Amino acid sequence: MTAKKSKTFAKIEKLISELHPEAIPNERKIVLQTLIDFIQLKTANKQEIRLNFICTHNSRRSHLSQIWAQTIAYYFDIKNVFCYCGGTEATALFPIVAKTLQNSGFQIKTISDGENPIYAIKYAKNEHPIIGFSKKFDDDFNPKSEFAAIMTCDSANEACPIIFGAEIRIPFTFEDPKIYDHSPQQSEKYVERSLQIATELFYIFSKIKN
Numbered sequence: 001m002t003a004k005k006s007k008t009f010a011k012i013e014k015l016i017s018e019l020h021p022e023a024i025p026n027e028r029k030i031v032l033q034t035l036i037d038f039i040q041l042k043t044a045n046k047q048e049i050r051l052n053f054i055c056t057h058n059s060r061r062s063h064l065s066q067i068w069a070q071t072i073a074y075y076f077d078i079k080n081v082f083c084y085c086g087g088t089e090a091t092a093l094f095p096i097v098a099k100t101l102q103n104s105g106f107q108i109k110t111i112s113d114g115e116n117p118i119y120a121i122k123y124a125k126n127e128h129p130i131i132g133f134s135k136k137f138d139d140d141f142n143p144k145s146e147f148a149a150i151m152t153c154d155s156a157n158e159a160c161p162i163i164f165g166a167e168i169r170i171p172f173t174f175e176d177p178k179i180y181d182h183s184p185q186q187s188e189k190y191v192e193r194s195l196q197i198a199t200e201l202f203y204i205f206s207k208i209k210n
Contacts, residue, residue, distance in 0.1 A: 008075055008124045011105025016075055019195070021203035032200060034170050036207045038148050039078070043208055048080045049073075050147035053172070054163070058087030058134040059094045061152040061174050061193065067101060067130055068198045069205075071123040076205045083130075084147070086137030088155075092116045093132050094178075100190045137163065172200075 008016070024032075042049045051069055055062035066085035073081035098119060102108045105123075111131075112118040120129035135141055137149070149166035154173050163169055174197060180189040 007126065008071060009105045009107065009122075012071065012123055013075075013105075015104055015195075016072065016198070016202065019199045019202045021199055021206065024200060024203055028200070029203070031171065032204055034168070035148065035150065035172065036204050038168055038170070039081075039204065039208055042080075043078065043210060046080075048082060048146070049078070050143045051081070051083045051150055052137060052142055052147045052163075052166070053083070053085040053150045053152050054087065054137045055085070055151075055153040056088050056155045057091040058085055058089075058136070059091050060097050060177055061197070062087065063093055063097055063132055064101075064194050064197045065150065065152050065172070065201070067106070067121055067123070067132070068194070068201050070130055071106075072198065072201045072205050074124060074127065076208065078205055078208055078210065082143075084142045086135050086139055086142050088137065090116065090134045090136050090139075092134050093119065096177075096181075096186065096190050097194075098132070100187075100194050103191075104194065138165075 039049055053062040053065035062085035066083045070081065070083040092115060098108055101121065107122040109120045110117055111120050116134050119132040121132050122129040145165040147166055149163035149169045150172045151169065152172055152174060153176060174193060177189045177193045180186045
């Protein structure tokens, strides 16, 4: 699929244009194919596409996945895509995640402070912001049925044998950048994980035929 003349913010646009999906290993592409098939079927049937990215603490990988999925779906002009995220428990969106996204070109505004801050995250001038905060995967903010449960970490995948309401459950796991917190590599590793997630979602949505 060819990207539309996107109206994402220029810095995001440039970052997306420099991704290298051709570098994704073939064995990983096999894992990603299940999500491609789910999105393609929904697109062909003109149905809404609800993607709920789930991790243990809903603080890092699940947020990166939600935000990049919504952004790249828009970049490719895939309609009716609604992305969510949640955890097996609620904690807080880790501040370095917000900083990493901001450095990538997203406009981020803190709506509410506290132990679990709420952020408005914009990827395009005329699109609604993504509301980012930590929540359980079955929070009222998230869909209750007709969605794909996309497991972004092994521990959540093991801890939740059943995700009620999900049409399909898809493992989409990544190494946790948390292991580099408070180390000299912290910033570098968060960027690395963000770009990996963006690259794989770019590959997924690039395969969808409208």
